[in-house]
Amino acid sequence: MDPDTVAALRAQGGIDGAIDADGRVPHGSSDDPELLDFSANTNPTTPPGVTGVFEDAFDRARSYPDDGYPEFREAAAAFVDCEPGQVVPTAGGLEAIRLAIQTTVRAGDAVLVPRPSFGEYAREIRLQGAEPAFVAHDDLLDADPEPYALTIVCNPNNPTGETAAPDALRSFADRCRDAGTTLLVDEAFLGFTDDPSLAGREGVVVARSLTKLFGLPGVRMGYAVGTGDHLERLVTARRAWSMSTAAAAVGTHCYGQTAFVDRTRERVDRERERMRERLRTRFGVAPSDAPFLLLSVSDTDVDALLTEAREAGIALRDARTFRGLDRHVRVAVRTPADNDRLLEALAV
Structure with missing residues (x-):
């Protein structure tokens, strides 16, 4: 992003400043x-049987987990209707968000971010040396994605709570793809609704968390979903053994509790x-x-x-x-x- 554009966005209040001193949201x-x-x-x-699954994973935790996570990937893919190979396991939804931003954004880029919304987006963007450009959350799907390396949609939005209209979101995803702009959709709360996931859609990275729906924030279960080049970058950047043995077992069990x-x-x-x-x-x-x-x-x-x-x-x-x-x-x-x-x- 050129300096004049950055300066203009700052003057309009559209770009936030540096990370706060404590660096936390x-x-x-x-x-x-x-x-x-x-x-x-x-x-x-929490789902029935989850305590037993967690306890049963203890003995297996004496060895490293299978870094392919085949059972978890199958269960997650079935839940969001994508291919298992498109699922990239992470230690919680926030790690999936960080992974998506790390593999998409470079220093000096601008990223379109809803406001009010989850505060970690801006923090993660700044950690990459990029600039968050804020737009009202209910106007974001009408914005032009072309000037941005990445646009972020929180669906449902936190803290306001409303979901994006599925047709409008798909149309925006298509415009992002045509502009060469990656769309990151944070679906941390979408499991509470019947709305379809954008997982597996070209040009879109989806971040999912099991924390909210299954009431187990301390287990740290999540994943990203991508396709094409996005998926290749996510897979390459993912840490080895990115989920614990217990998290993978509990997550697989939870997704079977329809x-x-x-x-x-x-x-x-x-x-x-x-x-x-x-x-x-x-x-x-x-x-x-x-x-x-x-x-x-x-x-x-x-x-x-x-x-x-x-x-x-x-x-x-x-x-x-x-x-x-x-x-x-x-x-x-x-x-x-x-x-x-x-x-x-x-x-x-």
Whole structure:
């Protein structure tokens, strides 16, 4: 990207500055056992049999895992409807995102990034010496991809929660391909919906995580999906033994639990709508297809609301750390009993 374009984007507020001094992006999740955690968007339940699978993997963990991960690749490919050879296992979805950016972006490139959205995109782009150029998340599919080495779509978007219209997303993917611009689609929450994955589409790299849908963030299960030259670069750059023996076994098991996935989707759809109806009596509530809701706190101080919830034993996600949000919190959709506690604590 030429210096004049970079300068123009900075002047418009479209390119962020350098990495913050601590180099880290704020995330949800509370380690306080006294708090009911609504700040992280992971499933509060896990698939049946997963504990036994994890324990059974212990003895096999005394040897290196099979670096081909054939069973995991087969299971992941069946879930997203692609070829097993297109699946590149990683230690979580974030590693898949980093792998996609590392193999696509060079110093001086510009990358189109939605806002507000997952903060790690900008961090990973800057680590490559490239520049994130921000556009409103709901305008991104109308943007011209040609000036960018990479465009990123978060589907459903975090923290707002809405999915991209499938036809519009496929059309944008085609425009990116025609422009020679790689499209990275982060599908970390897409498993909570019935929408199709873009896995296996030419010119697209998909990043997937099992963390959210199966409620196991500490196991670190994820993968990228690519085709053609993108796939070759992903395979070449992937670390050897990129998933642990336990992660590969648990991930393979989880993707076979179709009844669990169906129950999870039904519960999240039902509870999200129930929560929205109650919460909208006090807050603005963004439309969502994901296991979380973004609340606009127009008449209440955000810090006071966070404190109010914490005093009731509940952790909320301070959404002011997302670019462009200044009076917002995000709440997960959990079990009916947990959600009742939240609604009571927020007096709605």
